[in-house]
Amino acid sequence: xxxxxxxxxxxxxxxxxxxxxxxxxxxxxxxxxxxxxxxxxxxxxxxxxxxxxxxxxxxxxxxxxxxxxxxxxxxxxxxxxxxxxxxxxxxxxxxxxxxxxxxxxxxxxxxxxxxxxxxxxxxxxxxxxxxxxxxxxxxxxxxxxxxxxxxxxxxxx
Amino acid sequence: xxxxxxxxxxxxxxxxxxxxxxxxxxxxxxxxxxxxxxxxxxxxxxxxxxxxxxxxxxxxxxxxxxxxxxxxxxxxxxxxxxxxxxxxxxxxxxxxxxxxxxxxxxxxxxxxxxxxxxxxxxxxxxxxxxxxxxxxxxxxxxxxxxxxxxxxxxxxxxxxxxxxxxxxxxxxxxxxxxxxxxxxxxxxxxxxxxxxxxxxxxxxxxxxxxxxxxxxxxxxxxxxxxxxxxxxxxxxxxxxxxxxxxxxxxxxxxxxxxxxxxxxxx
Numbered sequence: 095x096x097x098x099x100x101x102x103x104x105x106x107x108x109x110x111x112x113x114x115x116x117x118x119x120x121x122x123x124x125x126x127x128x129x130x131x132x133x134x135x136x137x138x139x140x141x142x143x144x145x146x147x148x149x150x151x152x153x154x155x156x157x158x159x160x161x162x163x164x165x166x167x168x169x170x171x172x173x174x175x176x177x178x179x180x181x182x183x184x185x186x187x188x189x190x191x192x193x194x195x196x197x198x199x200x201x202x203x204x205x206x207x208x209x210x211x212x213x214x215x216x217x218x219x220x221x222x223x224x225x226x227x228x229x230x231x232x233x234x235x236x237x238x239x240x241x242x243x244x245x246x247x248x249x250x251x
Numbered sequence: 252x253x254x255x256x257x258x259x260x261x262x263x264x265x266x267x268x269x270x271x272x273x274x275x276x277x278x279x280x281x282x283x284x285x286x287x288x289x290x291x292x293x294x295x296x297x298x299x300x301x302x303x304x305x306x307x308x309x310x311x312x313x314x315x316x317x318x319x320x321x322x323x324x325x326x327x328x329x330x331x332x333x334x335x336x337x338x339x340x341x342x343x344x345x346x347x348x349x350x351x352x353x354x355x356x357x358x359x360x361x362x363x364x365x366x367x368x369x370x371x372x373x374x375x376x377x378x379x380x381x382x383x384x385x386x387x388x389x390x391x392x393x394x395x396x397x398x399x400x401x402x403x404x405x406x407x408x409x410x411x412x413x414x415x416x417x418x419x420x421x422x423x424x425x426x427x428x429x430x431x432x433x434x435x436x437x438x439x440x441x442x443x444x445x446x447x448x449x450x451x452x453x454x455x456x457x458x459x460x461x462x463x464x465x466x467x468x469x470x471x472x473x474x475x476x477x478x479x480x481x482x483x484x485x486x487x488x489x490x491x492x493x494x495x496x497x498x499x500x501x502x503x504x505x506x507x508x509x510x511x512x513x514x515x516x517x
Contacts, residue, residue: 101267104274111298117327140295142326142495150506152498173360175328196362198334237328241361251361251498 117235119179119188127216130179130187132233138179139234144224146180146234155238156250159214166207167245170195174203174240174247176215182231184221211240279305287316295323314344318351325359326496349373350384357392358497363399366392381416388413391423399500403433424453425492425501431463432501435470443467458487459503465511478515484508 118138132138139146148155172195179188189212193203215238224234241249277286283306290302303320310316318340324333337355340348353369356362370393373382382389394409410430414422427450434443444467450460461484468477485508492499 097264097267097271100271104271108274108298111301112293112296114297115295116297116300116323117295117329140326145495151502151504153502153504154506173330175330177328192329192331194331196365198330198360200331235327239328239361249361 117177119177119190119235121188127187130185131181132179133182133231134233137232139224139232141180141224141234141236144226144232144234145222146224146236147222148218149220149222152238152251154220155218158218160247160250162214163211163240163247166210166247168203168207168242168247169245170201171243171245172196172198172201174211174242176211176238176240178215178236178238179233180221180223180236181233182223184219184223184231186215186218186221186236189215278302283310287319291319294319295327299323312343314340314342314348317343318348325355330360345372346376349376350382350389354385354387354392357396357399358494361399363396366396370396388416388423390416391426394426394429395500398429398433403436407433419449420453424450424457425459425499427453428457428459428463429501431460431467435463435467440467440471455483456487456490458484458491459501461487462503462508462511465515469511469515474515477511478517481508481512481515481517485512 117140121135141147172193175192175194177190177192178186180186191203191208193201195201224232226232239249239251240247241251278301286302286306290299290306293299300320300323303316306313306316307320317336321333321336321340324330324336334352334355337348337352341352349369350373353366353373356369357366370382370384370389373384374389384392390409390413394406394413397403397406397409407430410426410433413426417423427446430446431443431450434440434446444464447460447464447467450457451464461480465477465479465481465484468474468480484503488503488505488508491503493502
C-alpha cells in the first residue's frame with residue numbers, strides 16, 4: 095500500500111511537472127474579460143514558435159498606441175513587460191504585467207496607468223494568430239515591452 | 252489462490268518500489284550531464300526547472316546550470332527572474348556569459364548602455380581575442396548598441412571595426428546597412444550610398460540596403476534611382492532580416508516601402 099502511494103505520488107508529480115510550463119497564464123475571472131475565450135485551454139503555444147504577430151509588426155503597434163499613451167506619467171524608469179494571449183481568432187486578452195526598474199527589480203505601477211495601457215492594447219485588432227504549415231490557427235502567448243524613461247513611455251518592442 | 256495473490260502483491264510492491272527508485276534515482280543521482288541535457292531539452296517545463304534546482308543544489312557554482320535555467324524566463328518576458336539567474340552565471344564565469352548577457356540586454360531589453368558595459372568588460376577580460384557573443388561579432392553588437400543610443404559616430408567606428416574583424420567579404424551584411432543608416436542620419440549621403448552598395452555587392456537581395464538607397468536618392472533628388480531601388484526593395488522584401496523573438500533596430504516593414512513608393516509616384 096505504501097509503495098503504491100509513493101509510486102502514485104511520484105507519477106502525479108511527474109505528470110504535473112511535465113504538463114505545466116513556466117509563464118502559463120491561468121484565467122482569472124476577477125481581472126479578465128469574460129468574453130475572451132481560448133480555442134484550446136490546454137494547448138497555448140509560444141509566440142516565437144508559431145509566428146504570432148501583429149499585422150505590420152511591432153512598428154504598427156508602436157505607431158498605433160505610443161502617442162496615445164504619452165499622457166501617462168511613471169515614477170520610475172524601467173520596463174513594463176506585458177504577457178498576454180492571442181487566441182486562434184486573433185483576439186487578445188488575459189493581460190499580465192511584470193514591471194521592473196533599470197536594475198530589473200520588481201516595481202509597483204499605478205493601477206490607473208495599468209488600466210490605461212490595457213485598454214489601449216485592447217484596441218489593437220489586427221493580430222495574426224499562431225499558425226501551422228497547414229494553415230490551422232492556435233492560441234499563443236505574446237510578449238510586449240514598454241520602455242519607460244524620464245517618466246514617459248519612450249519605446250514599445 | 253491466497254498464495255498467488257500474495258506473490259502478485261509482492262511482485263507489484265517490488266515493481267512499484269523499483270519504479271519509485273528509478274524515478275528518484277534519475278532525478279537526484281543519475282549522471283549530472285544526462286540530467287543537464289534532459290533539463291535543457293525540456294526547456295520551460297516545470298520538470299526542467301525542478302531538475303535545474305536539484306542540479307544547482309548539488310553544484311552550486313556551476314555557471315552553465317544558471318545560464319540554461321535563465322533562458323525560458325527571458326524568452327517569456329520574466330526578466331527579473333531570468334536575469335537573476337543569468338547574473339549568477341556571469342558571476343561564476345564572466346568570460347563565458349558576459350557576452351550573452353550583453354546580447355540579451357541589447358536585443359531583449361534595449362538596455363543599450365548596459366549592453367555596452369558588458370561587451371566592454373568582456374573585451375577587457377579577453378585581450379587579443381575577437382569575441383562573438385551568441386555567435387555575433389562583438390563590434391557589430393557594440394555598433395548596434397551605440398546606434399540604439401543615437402550615437403552614430405561611435406556606431407560607425409564599431410561597424411567599421413566589425414568589418415575589419417571579419418573581412419570585407421565575410422562581415423555581417425547588416426554592418427553595411429547600419430553604416431548606411433548612420434551616415435544618412437549624419438547627412439553624409441555619399442558615404443551612405445557607398446555603404447549600402449557594399450551590402451548589395453555581397454548580395455543583391457538585401458532589401459534593407461535597397462530601401463536605404465531609395466531613401467537617400469530621394470533625399471538628394473535623384474528620383475529615378477530612388478524608384479529603381481524601391482522596386483528592388485519590394486521585390487526582395489521576402490528576404491528581410493527578422494527574428495522570432497525581437498524586432499531588430501533596423502528592421503524594415505512593407506509599410507515603409509509602400510509609403511516611399513507612393514511618395515515617389517511608383
